[in-house]
Amino acid sequence: MAKIIAISNTKGGVSKSTLARNIAMACHINNEKVLAMDCDPQNSLEKFFSTRFERLDNVELDVEVKSESTGLKRHILHRSDRYDRVIIDIGGRDTVAMRQVLMAAEVVIIPVNTSQESTDALMQMMDAVEDARGVNEDMQVFLLITMAPSDPHDTTATVTAEGLSELYEGRATVLNTKIKHRKAWLQSGYDGLAIWEVGTKENKAASEFEALINELVKKGVL
Numbered sequence: 572m573a574k575i576i577a578i579s580n581t582k583g584g585v586s587k588s589t590l591a592r593n594i595a596m597a598c599h600i601n602n603e604k605v606l607a608m609d610c611d612p613q614n615s616l617e618k619f620f621s622t623r624f625e626r627l628d629n630v631e632l633d634v635e636v637k638s639e640s641t642g643l644k645r646h647i648l649h650r651s652d653r654y655d656r657v658i659i660d661i662g663g664r665d666t667v668a669m670r671q672v673l674m675a676a677e678v679v680i681i682p683v684n685t686s687q688e689s690t691d692a693l694m695q696m697m698d699a700v701e702d703a704r705g706v707n708e709d710m711q712v713f714l715l716i717t718m719a720p721s722d723p724h725d726t727t728a729t730v731t732a733e734g735l736s737e738l739y740e741g742r743a744t745v746l747n748t749k750i751k752h753r754k755a756w757l758q759s760g761y762d763g764l765a766i767w768e769v770g771t772k773e774n775k776a777a778s779e780f781e782a783l784i785n786e787l788v789k790k791g792v793l
Contacts, residue, residue: 573711573792575651577676579662579669581699582692585682586717588615589756591660595632596765597784598793603655605632608647610661610668612638623763643671665699673703678711678792681743684718685731697742711792712743715783719749748783751776
């Protein structure tokens with residue numbers, strides 16, 4: 572079971588912060604002591620939890636903003652001693668801070684959507700991963716298809732996953748679960764909600780996220 576999990580990509584707009592906050596909350600409701608660390612200059616993770624804690628009038632888990640790259644790897648490892656789980660949101664571009672996080676993480680989950688732009692940008696991210704493995708050789712890397720078409724007849728996500736599996740065989744594992752593009756994700760962000768708290772009649776987004784958590788548990792990540 573991994574203690575330090577980074578959600579990262581050099582490409583923005585692929586649901587890094589969305590995944591980080593929901594994985595952190597899933598660990599929290601599993602009675603784990605969680606630190607959500609926001610290392611992204613946009614501070615999306617910290618802003619979400621500020622909204623949530625104000626609405627609930629309760630601080631459910633610890634949140635730390637840490638965008639300074641100097642000594643970041645050492646800081647993460649030191650802070651992890653106090654927690655069952657550290658979930659880190661980092662990326663948007665290739666920075667020293669991102670590379671420090673990669674050197675500290677036991678697991679890196681890289682969200683990628685089905686656009687050609689996103690899959691092309693993944694090459695840069697994987698180069699950074701390989702550089703970090705020179706120091707952090709046991710790091711596990713998973714690719715997760717996000718923002719997939721919700722049309723059940725659309726095979727784009729499946730074709731993308733198959734292509735990535737072939738291209739990065741031996742370097743990263745493509746997760747079977749696919750997170751689809753659904754309005755519930757937007758609502759959860761606006762209202763400071765976990766995806767399973769969104770009160771839609773049939774919350775398919777929550778079911779897909781539960782499938783992701785179950786897959787990560789089976790793979791020994793959670």
